[in-house]
Amino acid sequence: MLAVVKKSHSAHRRPQDRRSRRRGTLRRGRTHGGTSTPARQPRAGWGPGPVPMWFIYNPRAMAIQFEIEVTCGGGRLGKLITPHAVVETPVFMPVGTLGSVKGVPQDLLEELGVQILLGNTYHLYLRPGVETVRGLGGLHGFMAWDRAILTDSGGFQVFSLNELRKVTEEGVTFRSHLDGSSHFFSPESSMEAQIGLGADITMAFDECTEFPADPKRTRTSMEMTLRWAERSKRYFEEHKNEVPWKTVSSFEFQVSSDGGDARNSKPETRNLDRTQSLFGIVQGGMDFELRRESALRTVEIGFPGYAIGGLSVGEPREVTREVVEATLEHLPADKPRYLMGVGTPEEIATYAGLGVDMMDCVLPTRAARHGLLFTSEGKVSIKQARYAADAGPLDPACGCRVCRRYSRAYLRHLFAANEVLAQVLNTVHNLSFYLDTMRRVRHSIRLGEGTRSPSGVSSQPKP
């Protein structure tokens, strides 16, 4: 997959122009340090026309594309063109573990501007089961979500949720956390599951190295992840055409008529002739050298995008950042870089500034369920008695449905009374805050302002 250079960062390009430019332009994006610079002009002569030769010889052009529009410092404003949606990057992906972002209906997610969400293969494999989802057209059909989806490989949960597990070269035998039944995951079976789930982007089956781990253990783990990455890719390439969305969906669903970002809902931005994409994952613990080696060797195997795994596993936050910086250095600039499992609003802004294009984290949704709300004035623990009679909005600077309508007193009451609506409203707000944060980051890159934390964004508790 090659990056496509845009003439300008116009947001109003018509979809058909975008497609012909994709076919017609081959320049690699060049980054200019420091200032916001539009990417270079496409070479003349590559306009709309017959399909160029490289396209015919490059089956990977059918899957995913990544276009960098503007760079600023390390940060990149880009577009990830997936089969189901065009995703603006840097992007934060809410986690919809079991095919649902807990408590938030899909039309509300659309309204919030969510362009891509994450599903957990481990959980969906256990219930409702991959075949059930496959039979309903994959996750998109199953959860009635027609924008982009990314699935993880199941590797992380298999390691983190299961004490009793047996790891061999073949794969991992583990027990379901639900009923203790025995299961086996391998690169091949993980790929099979992810193809059945039908996400736009799938992840290689890796071993998430525990923390802490000594250098020998880290190397051993990293090497196995590389062997598993090869096996993942091999199986994926052989079977990716079995993705369910290539068959007729058995249930036609209606997207809400005022469905958020209309560009992503319109048929012309979707291209289901495409297949899924598989991203590789870099491991190597907290060792810069191992990270470098893992990155280079994963790139050697070759994927359309690369994730940095094995972080946010208990290491100090400064170490996370150092490892991210050290790893990014060795990942190709023209491919999307996905940092898994981070972070706070400040952190996602920071990492975006370093050149991370995609992130996911349960923090906004999980914190919401515990009444911990991110606001422009700091973190609010809504259960506190101080809010019991507070008539003001949760976050005066937030334009989400929750802040425009409800008072802190009401939100506090809902949480204290254990009302389900508390979870719904808290989650809507936290997601809105995260998505707004990323929106501002993208805007800052566009304007050449870098990606320092937007003023007021803070994870510190409210004084």
Place this chain on the structure above:
Amino acid sequence: MLAVVKKSHSAHRRPQDRRSRRRGTLRRGRTHGGTSTPARQPRAGWGPGPVPMWFIYNPRAMAIQFEIEVTCGGGRLGKLITPHAVVETPVFMPVGTLGSVKGVPQDLLEELGVQILLGNTYHLYLRPGVETVRGLGGLHGFMAWDRAILTDSGGFQVFSLNELRKVTEEGVTFRSHLDGSSHFFSPESSMEAQIGLGADITMAFDECTEFPADPKRTRTSMEMTLRWAERSKRYFEEHKNEVPWKTVSSFEFQVSSDGGDARNSKPETRNLDRTQSLFGIVQGGMDFELRRESALRTVEIGFPGYAIGGLSVGEPREVTREVVEATLEHLPADKPRYLMGVGTPEEIATYAGLGVDMMDCVLPTRAARHGLLFTSEGKVSIKQARYAADAGPLDPACGCRVCRRYSRAYLRHLFAANEVLAQVLNTVHNLSFYLDTMRRVRHSIRLGEGTRSPSGVSSQPKP
């Protein structure tokens, strides 16, 4: 309060016309048996103009008005004009126990067309507490709901939720089900609480007679309810001007821009110069004579509306219907009649056909939380394995957001996986089904078709 006779059952009368007609027309509605008949013409000469004398002498004209537009058999198509909203009757009122219809945000309720909902004084008194709600502008301000609200008196929960209670002439001493703390409810304190909560319609503090009860006990209980009704009314009349909405609301909230029935959201349909209304409650157990006596003596005390209480307490369903019919006979035709705590979709249609104008029940919301869903094909227990791969909509005849978008398989998965979204979506559908049922009932009355159960409405389990 006098019923106002409309010239025609036009739905497009301008609010200012409606107000001047209200002032200018005094005819009692007359019902015509059997066929749908528009109510009589207003007397000539009572057009817009200076405020008529009767208006000055009748302070009750400030509170609530009930207009019967069409009658058909026993059923009446009407409008209940409350301070916050015009409510079309017969109406089903969803229950928002703790200031929230569990799991459903207020904008969704608006979209469903909910015009009036019910709050439970007992629960709100315990948390967050009446003073908290009062300070935030009453329940309307607190829960950011600008349509109509009805509160019950707390009498029912005090009797049903509390084993350890002591009843005297003064009132009821009981223990909080939350923390065992001791509390006291009386007609006066219940009125004080309901005034502080600021619902459009409040209920007299009554004793809900247990079932079964012998005639002596039933009479004793009924007599006390009558004495408590007098005390409720006395306190209410003295203090109703303390209703919070007469003070400036401290929190201005925004109703969603596509907020359902726009007529009810527009300022011109609201009149907050008005005070609350207090309805009386008829008791008398299952004894027709006692019911008659209770009805006549409650009417003698005089209220703008009357509820039939003390039913759905374990009696057989046929008995419920018989008691309702026997009681309605003795309630004035020109006042709204509210049957508390019923019922299934079939039942609410049936009672509407007998002449009941208002009903409330936790059934749609509670059943939803248990995965029991009402559909045009019968009751669906969504957790059943038979739905695990069912790609069809929950109810093919339903136009709600849930049925337009999600499959049975997905709803089944959400419920089986204990996802919060299950509760949200199930509740939205069940409420939609109930509200649709009432919509069809009103339409049937308008067309003179009576209120037989709309075809397909059934509470029987799906075969």
